[in-house]
Amino acid sequence: MTTAPHLACHGVDFAHGPTPVLQGVEVEIPRGEWVGLIGPNGAGKSTLLNLLVGWWRPQRGEIRIAGDPVHRLAPGALARRLAMVPQAAPLVFGHRVADVVAMGRHPHQGALQWTLGPEDRERVALALERADITALAPRRFNELSGGERQLVLIARALAQSTEILLLDEPTASLDLHHQAQIIEVLARLHREEGTTILWVAHDLNLVGRVCQRLVLLAKGCVVADSSPEEILTAERLSQVYETPVTIEVTRDGSRRVEIALPETSHA
Amino acid sequence: MPEPAALPSERSLWPVLMGGLLLLAAAMLFGLSWGSTDVNLLDALRGSDGTEWRILRYRLDHVLLAAVVGAALALAGMLFQALLRNPLASPFTLGVAGGGSLGAFIIISLESTALGTSLTAALAPWGIAGARAAGAFAGVLLTVGLVFALARAAGGVETVTLLLAGVTLNFICSAGVILIQALADSSQTMRMVRWSMGGFHPTGGQLPATLVLMGVGLAIILPTLRHLDVLSLDDRTAHLLGVPVRRTRAQIILGTAIMVGACLAVAGPIGFIGLIVPHTCRLLVGPDHRRLVPATALGGASLLLVADTLARGLPAHLLGRTGELPVGVLTAALGGPFFLSLLLKMNR
Numbered sequence: 001m002t003t004a005p006h007l008a009c010h011g012v013d014f015a016h017g018p019t020p021v022l023q024g025v026e027v028e029i030p031r032g033e034w035v036g037l038i039g040p041n042g043a044g045k046s047t048l049l050n051l052l053v054g055w056w057r058p059q060r061g062e063i064r065i066a067g068d069p070v071h072r073l074a075p076g077a078l079a080r081r082l083a084m085v086p087q088a089a090p091l092v093f094g095h096r097v098a099d100v101v102a103m104g105r106h107p108h109q110g111a112l113q114w115t116l117g118p119e120d121r122e123r124v125a126l127a128l129e130r131a132d133i134t135a136l137a138p139r140r141f142n143e144l145s146g147g148e149r150q151l152v153l154i155a156r157a158l159a160q161s162t163e164i165l166l167l168d169e170p171t172a173s174l175d176l177h178h179q180a181q182i183i184e185v186l187a188r189l190h191r192e193e194g195t196t197i198l199w200v201a202h203d204l205n206l207v208g209r210v211c212q213r214l215v216l217l218a219k220g221c222v223v224a225d226s227s228p229e230e231i232l233t234a235e236r237l238s239q240v241y242e243t244p245v246t247i248e249v250t251r252d253g254s255r256r257v258e259i260a261l262p263e264t265s266h267a
Numbered sequence: 268m269p270e271p272a273a274l275p276s277e278r279s280l281w282p283v284l285m286g287g288l289l290l291l292a293a294a295m296l297f298g299l300s301w302g303s304t305d306v307n308l309l310d311a312l313r314g315s316d317g318t319e320w321r322i323l324r325y326r327l328d329h330v331l332l333a334a335v336v337g338a339a340l341a342l343a344g345m346l347f348q349a350l351l352r353n354p355l356a357s358p359f360t361l362g363v364a365g366g367g368s369l370g371a372f373i374i375i376s377l378e379s380t381a382l383g384t385s386l387t388a389a390l391a392p393w394g395i396a397g398a399r400a401a402g403a404f405a406g407v408l409l410t411v412g413l414v415f416a417l418a419r420a421a422g423g424v425e426t427v428t429l430l431l432a433g434v435t436l437n438f439i440c441s442a443g444v445i446l447i448q449a450l451a452d453s454s455q456t457m458r459m460v461r462w463s464m465g466g467f468h469p470t471g472g473q474l475p476a477t478l479v480l481m482g483v484g485l486a487i488i489l490p491t492l493r494h495l496d497v498l499s500l501d502d503r504t505a506h507l508l509g510v511p512v513r514r515t516r517a518q519i520i521l522g523t524a525i526m527v528g529a530c531l532a533v534a535g536p537i538g539f540i541g542l543i544v545p546h547t548c549r550l551l552v553g554p555d556h557r558r559l560v561p562a563t564a565l566g567g568a569s570l571l572l573v574a575d576t577l578a579r580g581l582p583a584h585l586l587g588r589t590g591e592l593p594v595g596v597l598t599a600a601l602g603g604p605f606f607l608s609l610l611l612k613m614n615r
Binding site for chain 1: 349352353354490492493494496497499500501503504506507508509510511512549553554555557
């Protein structure tokens with residue numbers, strides 16, 4: 001059994017032209033851990049995701065999945081090990097929800113296979129059920145609300161049946177009901193399948209409660225990598241986000257992050 | 268595990284295949300039976316002298332060419348719409364029309380020169396038509412190669428870069444076309460205008476040469492067809508779902524350029540089919556490419572075949588005169604109202 005971390009960045013540097021975006025990023029995620037990647041806008045979170053999925057290649061350093069360099073894996077092999085839920089997915093043509101979820105089986109289909117096999121159909125049905133969107137299956141993706149679309153994208157990633165799941169702000173701009181629904185789906189996946197999850201998020205209260213570990217990225221560098229209790233301190237967050245922040249410890253021991261707003265006339 | 272749901276993606280392929288093949292068979296029968304002369308298929312098959320048989324052979328060449336070109340143009344439009352994620356994309360989007368026209372017009376302008384005469388002699392038995400076809404085909408391949416190289420030099424073959432490079436090169440080629448026309452004499456101008464109208468004028472070697480080129484283009488494209496649904500999302504998502512994006516894109520562009528180059532060489536620029544047939548088929552069978560590919564190919568073949576048959580026969584039957592109508596007029600006249608009525612019905 002391999003002892004290599006499930007997902008690892010070693011000394012990763014990346015620049016868009018002359019502008020450095022990431023510098024010496026060092027992150028290791030063991031198998032089965034649920035990690036939150038946080039940081040201010042422009043810290044390099046989305047860039048790091050693009051490097052982790054092999055879409056871009058770092059100028060220096062290396063990304064490895066269970067010890068294998070990502071850039072050496074063919075797209076199909078990579079897609080069988082790692083899935084990603086993007087922030088949004090524009091669809092030009094009117095695909096239905098079941099078709100979109102079924103696309104998650106694409107990396108598992110052979111070069112001459114253009115239809116879903118029995119296992120593919122079972123996986124798609126299971127993914128629809130787990131995301132609780134079986135009823136939406138015959139509807140057109142473009143007709144759905146933002147929250148429903150996000151659930152479809154999560155179902156597509158579930159149908160992909162990978163050991164690693166990356167999520168790029170999956171609950172951003174969603175109402176409380178859909179946020180809770182997505183957390184429930186992910187928690188079950190993590191608990192029952194042992195899936196390794198890396199979640200990029202701006203909602204510090206949410207990631208602080210659900211993630212086992214947080215990685216704080218600022219100006220292209222990892223400035224802290226520890227438990228939510230260690231990371232979510234008023235001093236650290238105020239410094240990194242350049243905004244006064246207060247922290248309240250709740251009864252269950254979790255941290256509640258609040259911006260220290262100035263007094264307003266109607267307060 | 269729960270019972271597998273009845274997935275829309277599992278919609279059957281057979282009704283599409285059977286319907287499309289029946290439509291194509293009916294169109295072929297029409298194309299073989301009808302024309303500018305009153306010789307029907309039975310007459311031709313029973314014909315004692317060789318005249319009816321020659322008419323049937325002439326019609327058969329038309330029918331086969333129109334079917335192959337129609338299928339190829341419609342498929343190319345569908346491929347570019349998926350690849351560029353643009354419902355307005357057509358086979359001519361990446362500068363193909365401009366490049367092909369420029370190639371053909373250069374040959375037409377050379378036809379009365381010594382160089383043109385020796386070129387025509389070199390391409391015997393295909394003669395003048397063969398030289399024009401070779402010019403158009405070379406123009407298409409050079410333009411698409413240049414578009415691809417430009418997009419690549421501009422930092423990766425991104426969709427927007429490809430589109431912009433294609434549109435710009437089309438403008439440049441069109442400027443060349445206008446310059447050649449401005450410098451041409453009236454006879455050359457007439458030949459250029461006739462070429463631009465599009466149409467089939469089968470000669471000895473056209474059909475086999477077209478079939479070989481279509482076969483090569485199709486062989487390059489075939490392995491990419493199963494990626495089209497995923498590729499029509501966006502490049503990064505396609506990569507995340509296991510598609511080798513850059514290789515697939517290069518294959519589609521190369522294969523389509525060969526097919527469309529062959530279409531332009533043999534029939535001139537025939538618009539509309541590549542834009543409207545994929546949309547009509549999407550409305551009828553849905554966006555799933557497993558069903559859309561056969562529907563588009565068979566629909567494009569049938570539409571161009573019927574349009575070409577009418578273009579051959581209508582002047583004699585309606586106007587009592589010889590000659591043919593430009594086939595592009597008929598494809599738009601037949602397909603346009605049908606597509607619009609379908610659009611209104613679907614959106615109601």
